[in-house]
Every structure is written in structure tokens, then in C-alpha cells.
Amino acid sequence: MIVKLTKTLFFYFLKYTKLSRLQWHDLRDVKPVSRSFGIERGKPIDRFYIEKFLGANKHLIKGKVLEVGETRYIKQFGTGVESADVLHVEKRMNATLVADLTKLDTLPQNKFDCFIATQVLNFIFDFQKAIEGSYYLLRPGGVMLATVACISRISPYDVVRWGHFWGFYPQGIERAFKNVFGEANVTVQVYGNSLSAICFIKGIAVEELKVEELDYLDADYPVSISIIARKPSV
Numbered sequence: 001m002i003v004k005l006t007k008t009l010f011f012y013f014l015k016y017t018k019l020s021r022l023q024w025h026d027l028r029d030v031k032p033v034s035r036s037f038g039i040e041r042g043k044p045i046d047r048f049y050i051e052k053f054l055g056a057n058k059h060l061i062k063g064k065v066l067e068v069g070e071t072r073y074i075k076q077f078g079t080g081v082e083s084a085d086v087l088h089v090e091k092r093m094n095a096t097l098v099a100d101l102t103k104l105d106t107l108p109q110n111k112f113d114c115f116i117a118t119q120v121l122n123f124i125f126d127f128q129k130a131i132e133g134s135y136y137l138l139r140p141g142g143v144m145l146a147t148v149a150c151i152s153r154i155s156p157y158d159v160v161r162w163g164h165f166w167g168f169y170p171q172g173i174e175r176a177f178k179n180v181f182g183e184a185n186v187t188v189q190v191y192g193n194s195l196s197a198i199c200f201i202k203g204i205a206v207e208e209l210k211v212e213e214l215d216y217l218d219a220d221y222p223v224s225i226s227i228i229a230r231k232p233s234v
Contacts, residue, residue, distance in 0.1 A: 027198065032153075032201070032202050033202045033203045033204055034203025034204070035203060037153070037155075037203060038200075038204055041204070041207070041208065042206055043206040043207065044200070044206070045196055045199055045200040045204070045223060046119065046152070046223060048206045048214055049147070049214075049223060049224035049226075050073075050119070050147050050224060050226075051073075051076075052191065053145070053147060053191070054076075054077045054116070054118075054145060055077060057145060058077040058079050060143050060145060061073075061077050061078045061114050061116065061145070062078065062080035062081060062082075063080070064082055064083045064085070064114075064139075065081050065083070065112065065113065065115075066085045066086075066087055066097065066112045066114070066115045066116070066137065067084070067085070067115075067116040068087050068118070069087070070094060071086055071094075074116065085112070100133075101120075101129070101134060102124065102129035102130050103129075104132070104136050107133055107136055108137055109136055110137075110140065111137055111138075111139065112139060112142055113139055113141075113142045113143070114144075114145065115134055115138055115142070115143075116144075116145050117144065117145070118145075118146070118147045119147055119148065119149055120146070120148075121146065121148050121166065121168070121173075122149050122165065122166050122167065123162055123163060123164055125163060127165075127166060127176065128176055128179070128180075131176055131177055131181075134180075135229075138231040140232065140233045141230070141231065141232075141233040142231050143229065144227070144230075145226075146227040146229065147224055147225065147226050148173055148224070148227070149167060149168070149223070149224060149225075150167055150168055150169060150192070150222040150223060151201065151221065151222065151223050152167060152201070152223070153203075169222070170190055170219075170222060173188065173227060174188040174227075177227055180229075181230065181232075182232060185229060185230045185231070185232060186228070186229045186230075188225060188226070189226045190217070190219050190224070190226075191222065191226070192217070192218070192221055193213075193216045193217060193218035193221050194221045195209070195216075196209065196214055196223055197221045200223050
């Protein structure tokens with residue numbers, strides 16, 4: 001009932017604003033429905049998968065927790081959080097740790113119980129070094145919760161700031177993490193299907209699809225990839 005009401009209100013919102021209700025023949029248009037990942041239409045599709053992953057693993061978001069850019073997901077999913085820190089490569093008002101994941105001499109060692117890095121590695125050229133930096137800042141037994149994009153459009157916002165370098169596939173990102181964290185300490189999962197991939201590229205929002213359409217998994221068409229990487233206990 002709540003889901004049905006939410007969708008009804010959403011479509012009324014589209015009707016009475018400048019945003020148009022999606023017509024499925026729009027998929028044949030060479031131009032996207034949105035150039036902002038659908039954010040002006042609702043929730044971007046990759047965020048649905050990111051939040052599904054973090055929600056399923058919220059029991060790991062505890063103790064001293066670090067998140068890249070903000071504390072959005074610490075606040076949304078954290079359980080038993082002792083401290084919440086924000087990592088950014090540049091000085092920002094909310095950044096409690098200004099550091100570069102690719103440079104160990106800028107990072108604290110063995111400090112955090114949990115490190116949340118969603119859609120970060122796509123925008124770091126030396127992503128393998130960034131994984132090593134993530135390992136370095138975790139305490140023994142600490143866990144990294146990461147997501148990366150597979151099928152996606154380019155992000156102009158990131159291109160002009162620090163670069164958009166990579167689109168990852170499951171085998172590649174799994175090997176990259178296992179090279180650092182160890183073979184037995186990494187779990188990789190994929191999310192998406194051909195419909196959600198097309199819709200994400202076109203800028204169609206979560207609210208314009210059915211939950212079962214988003215939840216359906218076809219591993220040949222991954223939109224998002226999640227990684228749980230645990231630093232071995234001493």
C-alpha cells in the first residue's frame with residue numbers, strides 16, 4: 001500500500017512540474033532522459049543497489065567508522081558506531097581526515113573498524129594503491145565495505161575534478177582486492193540486469209521501475225559491484 005501510494009504521488013509530482021512522465025518509447029531516443037543519473041526524477045538506480053548492499057551488512061558498520069566524502073551511510077546504516085569520520089582528498093568543512101588513499105604517508109595506520117567507500121575507486125587512477133591504502137588504515141579484523149560501478153555513463157562532475165578512469169568487472173575488482181586482503185578475506189557480489197542497466201544509462205529513476213525489476217539479477221549485466229574486504233586479525 002505504501003509503495004503504491006509513493007509511486008502515485010511521484011507521478012503526480014512529475015505531471016505538475018517541468019519533469020515529464022517517462023514514455024517507454026523514449027528509450028529509442030539517442031538522448032538520455034536525464035543527464036544527472038535521474039536524480040531530478042528520483043533516486044538514481046545505482047543508489048538502490050548501494051543501499052541494498054549496506055542495509056544487508058549494517059551489522060558491520062560499527063566501532064570507529066570512516067566514510068569517503070560524508071557520513072550519509074554511517075548515519076543511515078550504522079549500528080554501535082563509536083565515532084564517525086569523513087575522508088576527503090581535499091580540505092572540506094566536513095572532512096576530519098584529509099588524505100590520499102594512494103599515499104600511505106598521509107594515512108593513519110590501523111585506526112578504523114569499518115571503512116565505507118561507495119563509488120570511489122572508479123575515480124582514482126591508481127586504484128590498486130587506493131586498495132592498499134584502505135587496508136593500511138583498517139585495524140586488524142576491520143572491514144571495508146566498497147562499491148564500484150560497472151555499466152555506467154561518465155560522470156562529468158568527477159571528470160573535471162579528479163577524473164573518471166575506470167569501469168570495473170567482477171573478476172577484475174575481485175582479484176585486485178584479493179591481491180591486498182588475501183584470497184579468503186574478500187566477498188564480491190553483483191547487482192543489476194539488462195533493464196536496470198539500460199535505465200541507469202538513460203537516467204531513469206528507481207521510482208519509475210518496479211522493485212522486482214530492480215531486484216532481478218542477471219550477472220551478465222552488472223550495474224553495481226559490492227565488495228566486503230576484511231583485514232586479517234593478528
